[in-house]
Amino acid sequence: xxxxxxxxxxxxxxxxxxxxxxxxxxxxxxxxxxxxxxxxxxxxxxxxxxxxxxxxxxxxxxxxxxxxxxxxxxxxxxxxxxxxxxxxxxxxxxxxxxxxxxxxxxxxxxxxxxxxxxxxxxxxxxxxxxxxxxxxxxxxxxxxxxxxxxxxxxxxxxxxxxxxxxxxxxxxxxxxxxxxxxxxxxxxxxxxxxxxxxxxxxxxxxxxxxxxxxxxxxxxxxxxxxxxxxxxxxxxxxxxxxxxxxxxxxxxxxxxxxxxxxxxxxxxxxxxxxxxxxxxxxxxxxxxxxxxxxxxxxxxxxxxxxxxxxxxxxxxxxxxxxxxxxxxxxxxxxxxxxxxxxxxxxxxxxxxxxxxxxxxxxxxxxxxxxxxxxxxxxxxxxxxxxxxxxxxxxxxxxxxxxxxxxxxxxxxxxxxxxxxxxxxxxxxxxxxxxxxxxxxxxxxxxxxxxxxxxxxxxxxxxxxxxxxxxxxxxxxxxxxxxxxxxxxxxxxxxxxxxxxxxxxxxxx
Amino acid sequence: xxxxxxxxxxxxxxxxxxxxxxxxxxxxxxxxxxxxxxxxxxxxxxxxxxxxxxxxxxxxxxxxxxxxxxxxxxxxxxxxxxxxxxxxxxxxxxxxxxxxxxxxxxxxxx
Numbered sequence: 001x002x003x004x005x006x007x008x009x010x011x012x013x014x015x016x017x018x019x020x021x022x023x024x025x026x027x028x029x030x031x032x033x034x035x036x037x038x039x040x041x042x043x044x045x046x047x048x049x050x051x052x053x054x055x056x057x058x059x060x061x062x063x064x065x066x067x068x069x070x071x072x073x074x075x076x077x078x079x080x081x082x083x084x085x086x087x088x089x090x091x092x093x094x095x096x097x098x099x100x101x102x103x104x105x106x107x108x109x110x111x112x113x114x115x116x117x118x119x120x121x122x123x124x125x126x127x128x129x130x131x132x133x134x135x136x137x138x139x140x141x142x143x144x145x146x147x148x149x150x151x152x153x154x155x156x157x158x159x160x161x162x163x164x165x166x167x168x169x170x171x172x173x174x175x176x177x178x179x180x181x182x183x184x185x186x187x188x189x190x191x192x193x194x195x196x197x198x199x200x201x202x203x204x205x206x207x208x209x210x211x212x213x214x215x216x217x218x219x220x221x222x223x224x225x226x227x228x229x230x231x232x233x234x235x236x237x238x239x240x241x242x243x244x245x246x247x248x249x250x251x252x253x254x255x256x257x258x259x260x261x262x263x264x265x266x267x268x269x270x271x272x273x274x275x276x277x278x279x280x281x282x283x284x285x286x287x288x289x290x291x292x293x294x295x296x297x298x299x300x301x302x303x304x305x306x307x308x309x310x311x312x313x314x315x316x317x318x319x320x321x322x323x324x325x326x327x328x329x330x331x332x333x334x335x336x337x338x339x340x341x342x343x344x345x346x347x348x349x350x351x352x353x354x355x356x357x358x359x360x361x362x363x364x365x366x367x368x369x370x371x372x373x374x375x376x377x378x379x380x381x382x383x384x385x386x387x388x389x390x391x392x393x394x395x396x397x398x399x400x401x402x403x404x405x406x407x408x409x410x411x412x413x414x415x416x417x418x419x420x421x422x423x424x425x426x427x428x429x430x431x432x433x434x435x436x437x438x439x440x441x442x443x444x445x446x447x448x449x450x451x452x453x454x455x456x457x458x459x460x461x462x463x464x465x466x467x468x469x470x471x472x473x474x475x476x477x478x479x480x481x482x483x484x485x486x487x488x489x490x491x492x493x494x495x496x497x498x499x500x501x502x503x504x505x506x507x508x
Numbered sequence: 509x510x511x512x513x514x515x516x517x518x519x520x521x522x523x524x525x526x527x528x529x530x531x532x533x534x535x536x537x538x539x540x541x542x543x544x545x546x547x548x549x550x551x552x553x554x555x556x557x558x559x560x561x562x563x564x565x566x567x568x569x570x571x572x573x574x575x576x577x578x579x580x581x582x583x584x585x586x587x588x589x590x591x592x593x594x595x596x597x598x599x600x601x602x603x604x605x606x607x608x609x610x611x612x613x614x615x616x617x618x
Contacts, residue, residue: 031522040539180522185615195616209574243571244602244618245590273616311617425617427523428605459615479590 237309251487
């Protein structure tokens with residue numbers, strides 16, 4: 001497996017179609033899930049003997065159950081508008097990573113078995129038999145798509161490529177070929193409550209340590225409550241916020257905002273995970289099971305509101321599907337959005353004037369902002385269209401004096417993926433992740449040359465981890481990626497905070 | 509997929525994490541470190557020992573921040589920082605040091 005150290009691609013900027021490298025990523029694939037991982041999700045432990053029949057039956061079932069999927073299979077005219085929109089194609093040059101070509105790996109099989117022309121004249125319409133070779137090709141290339149949906153923005157028919165990838169992964173799971181990374185993690189959520197496998201005792205100790213850190217830094221006692229019945233707000237945040245850098249700095253930011261806003265809030269050890277990898281593998285049942293943990297926690301703790309922390313696809317599941325998956329939420333206070341994003345909450349408080357902010361405390365940072373794909377293209381925020389682009393930027397501008405956006409065709413709705421989303425944030429795909437991040441890194445380097453940008457902020461746990469890993473390959477420090485609420489945390493001056501000015505001098 | 513230590517065969521997964529945690533020994537840690545191109549110094553051992561103690565208590569590896577705080581206490585601020593941890597364990601204190609300490613790999617968006 002290439003270690004990625006020498007795999008940084010040379011790309012032009014503005015982004016251009018790369019030279020084709022046929023087969024460049026052939027054979028790249030993540031570790032396959034073991035039987036024990038599969039069993040917890042209700043999937044066969046290994047390739048079943050009648051896999052071909054099962055796979056085709058699953059494809060048929062999905063096409064019948066999900067009209068959109070069938071339409072996406074039927075209507076592509078191969079116009080090519082999507083070809084150069086995929087970061088993995090741009091970074092690898094492998095033509096099978098053109099979204100249209102990657103989709104056709106599955107579509108060609110669909111045509112063979114489910115369309116008149118494909119059944120009778122397969123050679124005429126590029127229809128293929130389903131063979132073990134094809135199955136392996138699916139496993140490889142459908143794990144070279146991060147389901148970021150940038151290609152869909154440019155598709156004149158609005159084909160949602162991520163749905164094809166999810167369906168392919170669902171078919172693979174149903175015949176016993178699952179991905180270790182995603183499926184092992186889903187199993188941990190079911191067993192323990194979060195992706196990390198962080199048990200309540202360890203979680204409590206971690207949070208108590210953070211409370212000590214905040215008090216050491218500021219002289220103010222700020223609580224990070226866990227499992228407190230009767231709190232008004234349940235915060236559901238990715239477990240990376242309890243473990244990794246810079247995520248944990250973001251969690252400190254949420255706690256400071258809640259503290260200054262004077263609201264009562266709590267985390268839950270039972271629903272200690274916002275992420276929902278059920279989405280990545282296209283499994284409605286698993287997505288639902290994970291979501292129901294949030295419902296149970298909200299009811300057990302008798303909260304009135306639910307707020308989600310900085311996690312991209314969690315916000316998609318929450319904003320777009322939570323009501324279907326785990327509703328109705330009629331037991332919550334309906335005068336607040338159900339659910340609400342932490343950035344909406346913070347922006348409201350900034351507008352109300354409850355937070356004392358000193359943006360000059362971020363003056364050592366020249367910042368740009370990476371729109372995370374699932375927030376940008378698959379959800380909204382606030383009560384107006386485009387709120388998911390404006391609200392994070394509003395908060396950033398309130399806490400940071402030096403903010404510069406990247407090129408318009410690389411942000412907002414057209415944002416480039418970090419290269420690690422959709423279940424690909426695993427070391428066994430590091431080479432792909434480095435190559436796939438190249439377009440975003442080019443846009444970042446451009447704004448560094450133009451405006452001297454030193455740091456980039458994001459509101460997704462996956463983006464943050466991915467950038468921490470790949471940015472050093474592109475000439476940045478690993479801590480050049482920040483949580484948005486880390487910037488809030490830096491700028492906020494808590495009521496009664498000691499030596500705010502001295503701290504500022506220390507930071508500079 | 510296995511390590512060989514003192515004539516014993518110790519199974520590991522695709523990424524080199526041992527599958528039976530009780531198989532761990534100091535000799536094994538040296539062996540794993542060798543495959544990671546790490547020469548174990550007393551600083552490396554300080555980290556590995558802390559990870560194992562923490563795991564004993566909490567059945568999970570500590571957050572990087574918790575590790576750094578502990579190292580800062582025992583070895584001073586020069587060594588209790590993220591940069592130094594990455595000098596010791598270039599592939600990350602969480603994952604690479606856990607592997608050498610015989611702990612499971614931290615999973616999720618980390």
